[in-house]
Amino acid sequence: MTTENNISDNEEKVLNPDSENMANSPENFQKPESSEINTEELEKNDDLNNSENLLETAVLEEHEINSETNSPEQSLPPHAELSQTMPSLNENIAEPEEIKEPEETEKPTIEEEKSEEFSDSKFEVDNDVIVEQKLNSSAEILAKLEKIANLQDSGVHFKEFNELKDQMQTLIQSESAASKNKLSEDETSHYVHPYTSKLNVVLHMFREKQDAYHKDLEVKQEENLKNRQAIIDRLKNLYTNSEAGTNLFKAIREIKEDWSNAGQVAKNEFKLLNNNYFFHLNQFYEMLDMNKEFLGQEHAHNLEKRQHIILRSKELIDEPSVQKALNELQYLHKLWKEESEPVAEEFRESTWLEFKEISNKIHDRKAELFTKIDAEQAENLTKKNDIISKMKAIASPEKEVNHSYWQQSIKKIEDLRTEFLKLGSVPKKMSNKNWADFKEVLRQFNSKKNDFYKGLKNTQQENLDKKLNLIQTASDNMNSEEWETVVPLFKNLQEEWKKIGHVPRSQADKVWTDFRAACNTFFNNFREKNNVSEDNWKENLKQKNEILSELKNITDEEGSIEKIEELKNGWNKIGKVPRENLSINTEFNKTLREKLKLNKINEFDLKEEGLSEAQLSDKARKIKNQISDLETEVVKLGNNLGFFADSSRNNPLLKETYVKIDDKQAQLESLKVTLHQIISGE
Template sequence: MINEEAKEIKEEIEAQAIEVTESATNTPAEEVSILEVAATPEPTETISEVTPEPILVSAVLETIEETETTDSQAIDYSGFQKADFVKTLEKVLAEVKENPSVGIFRKSEDTLKEVRPLFEQIKSAEKAEALAKFKEANEGSEDGFEFKLDAASEQFDTLFKAIKEERSKYFANIEKEKDKNFSQKTVLINRLRTLVEGEDSSDPAHIKSGFNEFKKIQEEWKTAGNVNSPHNNTLWQTFHALVDRFYSNRSIYFELLELDRKRNLQHKIELCSKIERIAETSKTENVTGKMLDEAVATFEEYKHVGPAPKEENELIWQRVKDALDIIYGKRREQLEASKAEAEQVFALKTSIAELIQPFASFNSASITEWNDRTKALLALQDQWNNIKGFMPKEKGKELSDKFWSDIKTFFRNKTEFFRLLEIKREENLKAKNAIIEEVEALLANEDESQEATNTVIRLQKEFREIGHVPEKEKDVIYSKFKNVCDTFFNLKRAKNQTLEKEFEANLVNKIALCEQIEKEASEGAETTRLAEFKAQWSAIGFVPKKEMQNIGKRYINAINKYVSAMAKLSGREREQLSLQNEVEMVRAHGESPKDLIRKENDIRRKMQTIENDIAVYRNNLEFFAKSKNADKLRQDVEAKIQKAAKDLSDLKHQIKIIREAER
């Protein structure tokens, strides 16, 4: 009888060992990659075979979290600003506080390693820029330079430190918990050893109480957490060797074991059904991280359930294996689909990056060309940003770095162009201030001679010939120059009151001349008569200053009306003749009327529009040259280019007439 009982004990222990070994050898391919099942070597106790060491749930969950982290696509931080990095760290800090885990902290470490260098680059660039400005303001010296971090940089460093502290605190707690669990499991082993060595199989009451104590120790062992890996294997070997001895010493073992097997079978069926429901859901839905965690946790619990009857155990294991194969098969399909989508996104962004590359070497002396290129680059950048989805991690990062590097190079070159342009404008501002000082010197000397008047007129011409000044100074410097010139001529007029009466008479004569021109314009117009009107106007002389603009406008309008009535002239000839009349007015009075300046600006705006249109037409021609059956479209575009070129030539001629007046 005793030999038969010992034989059944050995068979039961072998069944337990076979069950866990099958879990290791029959695990689906995907599952084996994340669940490490290791066979336990022979224990130091006197038992020949023991149950292998079970899988640690925490190790599985950590591995799953690593898989989730690996599966997640990388974020492109290259285009982030400082505020964006601060928001990213705030999100990471909130995440590690809300849901601390090994996977979350590893993910946070990856994020910190990626964003910290980029943020430091921005800080270094700001410091270099500040140092350059400091040296520029201090004749190239760095003495006394101090770079203070802004609020965003300080907030970034604070968040970075807080995340590190949370990580240290989390893993310190894990180590403390492992040490506590080691002590607890050591106490449980000692309790079990005392129970086994003090076993009295002859006393039914002792057998019952001993079994209850044994089950209690088992439950406490099961709920005890992980310990440090150097001790884990030894503890499991010792514990299961003592369990084996406990069952070997009891004659009631067989009845209890059979009951446990039936209960274990029922428990395994429930866990299997749960995994099968997840597998069924995966057929119609994507396998999420939550579903995968639930399946792994259920499988982990399944493996911790004790042995069941052998035949039923094999069948239920096959069901579990089939369900897990479905789940991980669907997971692999999702990953492959994600890779294909990433390759497609990479191909689209590669084509845009190739279009961006020439911008890095662009250079021009034209503000218009820089602005046009900027608009084109920003449009390509919008196309890049509008392509949603992730790229393959390594080559996607390389492509993204090259893309943003080319954009940054373009804007650095543009900044340098406008910096040099601003230097030239500052020089123009100094030159114009010097002219104003000359006029102010004439005012201070109260010199209203004709020579002084000619000097002021000459300075007015020089002032107009000087190029642009900084935009914020444009109106100020013009008003200042106009005021000093007006003051000079007003003082001159104040000392020549006798001329005012003559000016009034001239005004009457000019009004009469305008009326005559307007009248003859409605009766018929001749070129010879137009020259006579101009000669009469020039011979009349000056009018009161307050009436100069009004009578000048009336005269120009009358002449333009007269020119419009000259039927023998073409539209272009009439337009050129009208503009010539205005130019002659400028030469006669030595001034630059606002209307004429405004006309010049309008002409230049039209020229810019026509130049842009010509550029677009030529781009279209390049496109049509690559297309078949596009001859008709190409001819239409070439006709448009010729017409635009002719219009541009006319406008340039008008600008030339205005410039001659300014000389």
């Protein structure tokens, strides 16, 4: 008896050279190595299947079972889940949000990656989304991308989508370059391709659907696992607890059809699940007193499947895409092993040899693929080295640069980084060096950029401290009505503010708001006070002149103290006088001190004559508070003088300020003497 020979070492999995999954790490690319389908087990299964056929014949003729056999499918190692979708190469769509050094992560080898991609996919011959040829118009490509992104199951078409995306980006670059050549330099810097925005929207929509597709796939795999376990339970019950009169032929056909349509499950669950199914299927065939009609129908059904597989494999010989042909061939081998057993003995060997011969012809085309991969890798190396050179030029500017330069450079580096990572693999012997050069130039750029902003941050902090000091001075004086002194002060503060540079962005709005509020408060008060009628000011001046004349005529006669007190209170009740007559206040204070000295009494004793002994401590407390307030006012006036370049007494703008300081100093000395007398009991 002849058996199926081992399939040649051409039955290996080959990575699509267009896949981006291998582009980002140089260590991971290697040419595919042979991985034969385990045909020794196929031969073993042929023997088992022949034994099974003999056994089934014996059951029909003699109605007795002589031995136990296993289905050929049971000993064959599964390559992937049942009824998976046709394999296609995954290409991730990635848009980096910030400049960062790529991480060196271990990625799967070509064979591992292709094996995973194959086992998670299903071939669809009539898929109208497959891109057979490149489109020439960016509008056509964008429309095609949008059509795929709007599909309900767009996640399964990621390979076709990525091929179109690469065409679109190439066209946009070429069209943008052509358009910029026709524009001036200023127009070129602001030029944006009209399809860029819409392309980003389509890419974002597709990426969201692809993520949702993978999440949904995990849920479906879990549901499919439960369904397949339920099918196995039905199969087990069919030969252990079947009721009398059950149509076994119909029941087993429904179970096998349900199993075939149950959908994919997780890889780690498949092998045990598949072996369990075929174990119970063999048990069913062993217990079933199968008639020749049933066996013939089963063989005919499986033979028809084999013929369809052979027909499709012949079409793959002339498939333009070698990678597509290899991927689909692997899927056809899975179908052969899982869904086309058993067949009649006279067709078993012949169909297998025909399928094997066709498979060898397809695998002979792999040399074309390797030649294409070598050429693409050499081209990728040239492009990546050019990108590294551009990044070095940006990271090492010839002249001193500013904030604007680094902001523009960040975008340029990000674009170059994205372009670099999007390119495919390079020759293995140059891979490590190319990757190291790329990481090094990124480190250089980030280091110089960070050094620039660290220095800028220190300068901005110093500027912030200066502005906070100006805000404090403005806040301390914003309610002052000493216009002759404080108006020049605020003008000087505003000039100083303009001279100070930038502050940290997080504080810029706050410090400006605080400073502006203090300035607005002061000048609003200033305008409000100076809007008083000029007639009222003149009337006030007239009343103050009358009081001043009365004060000058007072002598040291009895009752003069009460008169002085009355005049002082009347003076304080009168409002402002015209600015040019402000000196009358100084004259009044000077005359008041002279009259008090003449009468040998302190100014602050005017209202406190005749206090009881119990009230003396309260009087001392009040004087202490007055001393403290006067000292604070003297210090504030002295600080305000420091904001003027010429703060000497000869400065006419500061004349009034110095008079006020002298008056307050005199009052301060007088209060200290009075406080000493109260404490000492004099």
